[in-house]
Amino acid sequence: xxxxxxxxxxxxxxxxxxxxxxxxxxxxxxxxxxxxxxxxxxxxxxxxxxxxxxxxxxxxxxxxxxxxxxxxxxxxxxxxxxxxxxxxxxxxxxxxxxxxxxxxxxxxxxxxxxxxxxxxxxxxxxxxxxxxxxxxxxxxxxxxxxxxxxxxxxxxxxxxxxxxxxxxxxxxxxxxxxxxxxxxxxxxxxxxxxxxxxxxxxxxxxxxxxxxxxxxxxxxxxxxxxxxxxxxxxxxxxxxxxxxxxxxxxxxxxxxxxxxxxxxxxxxxxxxxxxxxxxxxxxxxxxxxxxxxxxxxxxxxxxxxxxxxxxxxxxxxxxxxxxxxxxxxxxxxxxxxxxxxxxxxxxxxxxxxxxxxxxxxxxxxxxxxxxxxxxxxxxxxxxxxxxxxxxxxxxxxxxxxxxxxxxxxxxxxxxxxxxxx
Amino acid sequence: xxxxxxxxxxxxxxxxxxxxxxxxxxxxxxxxxxxxxxxxxxxxxxxxxxxxxxxxxxxxxxxxxxxxxxxxxxxxxxxxxxxxxxxxxxxxxxxxxxxxxxxxxxxxxxxxxxxxxxxxxxxxxxxxxxxxxxxxxxxxxxxxxxxxxxxxxxxxxxxxxxxxxxxxxxxxxxxxxxxxxxxxxxxxxxxxxxxxxxxxxxxxxxxxxxxxxxxxxxxxxx
Numbered sequence: 001x002x003x004x005x006x007x008x009x010x011x012x013x014x015x016x017x018x019x020x021x022x023x024x025x026x027x028x029x030x031x032x033x034x035x036x037x038x039x040x041x042x043x044x045x046x047x048x049x050x051x052x053x054x055x056x057x058x059x060x061x062x063x064x065x066x067x068x069x070x071x072x073x074x075x076x077x078x079x080x081x082x083x084x085x086x087x088x089x090x091x092x093x094x095x096x097x098x099x100x101x102x103x104x105x106x107x108x109x110x111x112x113x114x115x116x117x118x119x120x121x122x123x124x125x126x127x128x129x130x131x132x133x134x135x136x137x138x139x140x141x142x143x144x145x146x147x148x149x150x151x152x153x154x155x156x157x158x159x160x161x162x163x164x165x166x167x168x169x170x171x172x173x174x175x176x177x178x179x180x181x182x183x184x185x186x187x188x189x190x191x192x193x194x195x196x197x198x199x200x201x202x203x204x205x206x207x208x209x210x211x212x213x214x215x216x217x218x219x220x221x222x223x224x225x226x227x228x229x230x231x232x233x234x235x236x237x238x239x240x241x242x243x244x245x246x247x248x249x250x251x252x253x254x255x256x257x258x259x260x261x262x263x264x265x266x267x268x269x270x271x272x273x274x275x276x277x278x279x280x281x282x283x284x285x286x287x288x289x290x291x292x293x294x295x296x297x298x299x300x301x302x303x304x305x306x307x308x309x310x311x312x313x314x315x316x317x318x319x320x321x322x323x324x325x326x327x328x329x330x331x332x333x334x335x336x337x338x339x340x341x342x343x344x345x346x347x348x349x350x351x352x353x354x355x356x357x358x359x360x361x362x363x364x365x366x367x368x369x370x371x372x373x374x375x376x377x378x379x380x381x382x383x384x385x386x387x388x389x390x391x392x393x394x395x396x397x398x399x400x401x402x403x404x405x406x407x408x409x410x411x412x413x414x415x416x417x418x419x420x421x
Numbered sequence: 422x423x424x425x426x427x428x429x430x431x432x433x434x435x436x437x438x439x440x441x442x443x444x445x446x447x448x449x450x451x452x453x454x455x456x457x458x459x460x461x462x463x464x465x466x467x468x469x470x471x472x473x474x475x476x477x478x479x480x481x482x483x484x485x486x487x488x489x490x491x492x493x494x495x496x497x498x499x500x501x502x503x504x505x506x507x508x509x510x511x512x513x514x515x516x517x518x519x520x521x522x523x524x525x526x527x528x529x530x531x532x533x534x535x536x537x538x539x540x541x542x543x544x545x546x547x548x549x550x551x552x553x554x555x556x557x558x559x560x561x562x563x564x565x566x567x568x569x570x571x572x573x574x575x576x577x578x579x580x581x582x583x584x585x586x587x588x589x590x591x592x593x594x595x596x597x598x599x600x601x602x603x604x605x606x607x608x609x610x611x612x613x614x615x616x617x618x619x620x621x622x623x624x625x626x627x628x629x630x631x632x633x634x635x636x637x638x639x640x641x642x643x
Contacts, residue, residue, distance in 0.1 A: 117560075135560045137533035139586050152441075219538060222495045223502070226436075227444040271612040272629060273490045280493075360613040364585045397585050 003073035007188025007259055010386045011303045011325070011351055018416045019379045019390040022353065024062030025076030025190050026262050027054045028307045028328060029354065029391040032139060032398040033102050035405070036060030042402050043069040049093055051103040055120070056083040056132065056207070057395055058140040060102070067187075070409060071418070074188035074389065076262075080174045084108075084131060085123040085208030097136050098398075119144075122210045131207040139398035143205035147217035157234040159214030163206050164195050164239050167246040176253050183257060190260040190305065193250050196243045196292055197264040198236050198285055199225070225276065225284060236288040244295050251300050260303040260326060263292065269310020272335045278318055286322040293323025303351065309394065311335040316346045329394040330355030332378070339381045352382050353389040357408055363392060364400045368407035375411035383415075425464070426475040429457045429507060433479025433549070434486075436499025438506045444499060455506040468514035469521065472551060476507055480549025484632035494538070497631075501545035508548075515553070524642050525553045527569045528579035529561030530611075532590040536583035539631075543579060543610065546631040547638060563597035570602055577638060581611040588613060592622040599623060606641065608634060 001009075003020070010020045024030045031039070036050045037060065051061035062072060081087050082105065090106030097118065107124030119130035120141060132141040175193070182189055197203055204221045206212040215224050215231075224232055266285075268275050276284075293304045303325040308315070312327075313336040319327060330352045332339050339355060357363050357374050366374075382388035390412060396405070410420040431437075432454040435445050439455035452460070461471050483500040486492045514520045526547045530540050537559045548554040555576070557569055570576060578598070582591045591609060598605055608626040609619055619627035628634040 133535065135533045135535065137560075137587075137590060138535070139533075142535035219498050219541070222538075223498050226495045226499060227442070270494070274493065276493050276495065360585055361615075399586060399589075 002186035004186050004188050004259070007074055007389075010388060011259060013348055013351070013386040015384060015386050017383075019356075019383050019388065019412055020073045020188070021071050021412060022074045022389050022391045023067075023070050023072050023396075024053075024059070025072075025074045025188075026192060026305070026307075026328075027057065027059065027078070028265060028394055030054060030057070030059035031062065031396040032400075033058050033060030033096075034098065034100055034139065034398045035396050035400055035402075036062065036066065037100060038402045039069070039405060040066060042406065045069065049101045049103045051091060053078070053088070054082065055086075055104065055108065056141050056202070058398070059395060071412060071416070072187070074190060075182060075185065076190045076192055077175075077178045077182065077258075078192045079194050080171060081208065083202075083207055084120050097134075098139065120207075122208055125210060128210040131205070131209075141207075143202075143207050143218075145205060145217050146212055147215075147220060148213060150215070150220065155214065155228070155231060157214075157231065157238060160231075160235045161238055161242070162209055162213070163203070164242050166242060167249055172249060172253065175250065179254055179257055188260075189258050190262060191250070191254055191258040191302075192262040193246065195239070195246055196261075198239065198266060198288055199232065200264060200266045202265060222275070225280070229284065232284060236285070240288045240291050243292055247292070247295060248299075254300075254302075256301055258300075258302050260305055261296065261300075262305045262307075263324070264289070265307040267307075267309045268315050269308055269312035269331065269334060272311055274310070274312060274314060278314060281315060281318050286318060289322040289324070297323065305353065309334075311337060313337055313342065316342070316350065320346065320349050324350070326351040326353050326389075328353040329391065331393050333358045333360055333393070339378055343381055347382075347385060347387055351387045351389065354391045354393055355382060356390040357392050359393045359395075359397060359400075363404055363408070364397060366404065368403050371404045371407040372411040372414075375408050376415055379412070379415040423474075425457060425461050425466070426471065426478075428452075429454055429461060429471065429475035430479040430482070432457060433476055433500055433503050433507065434482045436483075436496060436503050438499070438503045453506065454503040455509070458507040458510045462510055468511050468519050471507075472511060472520055476504060476511075476549060477551050480504055480546060481632075481635075484546050484549075484635060488630045488632045494542070497542055497545075501542065501549075504545060504549050522553045523551045523639065525555060525573045525576040526579060526638060527555045527557065527566070527573055527576045528581075529557030529566065530559045531580050531582050531587050531594050532560055532562050534582050534584060534587040534590070534611075535559045536581075539583070539611065540579075540581040543581070543631045543634050546635050547579075550635045550639065552638065563594045566594060566598055567601050570598070570605055577606045577608065577641060579608045579610070579634065581609065582614060583611050585613055588618065591624075595622045595624050608637060610634065 045065045053061045091103040094104045109124040111119045116136040118134040122131045134141045305326040306324040307328045311334040437448045437453040439453035607624045609624045616627045
């Protein structure tokens with residue numbers, strides 16, 4: 001049975017007897033570029049600078065060689081432009097402040113501030129102010145808040161919709177080529193078309209726009225969800241309409257090649273609680289999620305992927321009710337996120353994509369033996385009956401020890417009955 | 422007199438900033454923390470009473486509700502905004518000494534960390550409990566923390582980290598501060614931070630939630 005078939009079975013809650021594996025198929029299941037380089041060295045793969053496929057979090061490309069070494073079953077297809085509105089093309093070398101030479105898109109134009117922090121400019125246009133900053137002691141970017149003074153009388157929904165346009169013919173051509181490049185693949189396929197994330201706080205500052213308008217400050221956005229609910233409803237309503245229009249066109253070219261679709265990365269959980277009440281979720285978000293997910297289920301065979309960090313156990317039933325098939329990253333160390341209970345309560349209705357090993361304590365700071373123990377335990381809990389894709393809890397962060405990653409990979413191989421390294 | 426103090430406390434607790442603010446819906450067109458604080462001062466109430474019997478009361482209530490998951494980040498941010506609207510009128514009284522504060526709390530996110538929502542909520546809660554707060558912002562280097570401790574002698578220091586990669590910087594920062602100020606009281610927090618980590622890096626206190634931080638600080642000056 002090939003990876004594509006395994007992926008299909010697990011999405012349909014059929015027992016495969018194996019942990020289906022993802023590293024790098026989505027922007028929330030990847031590996032930091034520094035760790036990718038170290039893994040390549042460990043496995044003795046070709047010596048080359050690693051492509052930064054998602055520069056906001058500095059995720060490195062998991063190419064075919066590394067996919068094979070890691071046992072990856074799923075590949076992901078992503079949009080033409082990155083989070084900063086820069087096309088992923090004309091790759092060139094760039095030296096990062098931690099000494100690593102990486103590959104970035106040709107228009108990845110940066111400047112530095114007087115403290116030596118790296119600044120990236122939207123669309124690579126140096127004539128406009130930067131939209132994100134990477135401190136010189138950090139390993140990835142964070143948004144620079146560019147909030148114009150808010151005049152409540154003049155707030156216009158279209159300002160918060162600038163980044164959600166209808167798909168163009170050239171975008172469709174790009175996607176056709178992307179899909180064509182994997183048409184004979186034996187791996188599972190998830191598509192990240194974009195545009196379906198409602199109120200994703202990482203996207204609110206619109207780091208891809210040169211002059212973002214509307215509500216762009218993170219705290220102001222959170223307050224808008226209680227203070228300007230009509231405005232937020234109007235954004236979601238229009239965004240949903242655009243998204244369904246675009247999905248109609250994507251469906252024509254992706255058909256059954258895509259097996260899953262990344263819908264939304266909005267975090268509803270904190271370490272110990274949630275960002276809103278279940279009532280707010282049902283009132284403000286669920287109607288639009290339901291509309292998008294229902295359209296997908298009616299018109300395609302794609303499974304719908306929801307990412308939300310944190311203690312979201314109280315929201316699992318609501319996610320299911322809103323039409324989500326997959327939940328990620330399954331933050332098993334957050335309050336109430338007990339893997340056994342999650343599997344018992346929701347395992348026949350939700351695919352757990354993640355939850356394979358904790359990335360706040362065990363993977364970065366634990367011993368290889370602790371990593372192996374946890375990976376084996378989580379696989380034993382989540383794999384029976386299908387509905388599980390192994391991934392760490394969110395992206396693997398910079399400076400995660402390679403020996404712990406090797407322990408993770410060996411545990412996976414052991415679980416899947418394969419030869420260890 | 423007590424009525425207006427209760428009204429201000431209510432505005433803080435429920436995030437009613439001013440008359441124009443549409444939130445909360447059941448207080449539409451009513452005076453908010455801004456107008457009521459001004460009125461309270463005009464009627465001769467002491468700034469110290471306004472702070473301690475209204476603002477602190479409102480912030481404490483929202484802090485407890487937040488810890489008990491009865492309200493969430495957006496509501497706390499609204500309360501913080503209402504609190505700020507009220508304190509604008511009290512600012513002159515802070516500098517002329519007519520309001521006595523519990524102490525000074527210096528806070529920042531550690532080097533490399535730009536995530537400040539949680540840190541700002543802690544800062545607001547502590548300020549709302551009657552402390553002077555010096556918010557150093559994000560990506561604060563060890564030297565900046567040390568400089569702030571020098572400037573605000575006797576202060577208590579708070580620092581946060583949201584990322585596993587910046588937790589390492591937290592450890593370095595605590596070590597750097599201890600070399601200059603071995604007895605400096607340091608309280609830490611942030612999503613991946615734990616009590617065990619706090620002990621490991623030699624910080625003094627850890628709180629998983631803002632109200633817990635407030636209560637720890639209050640114990641230190643009790």
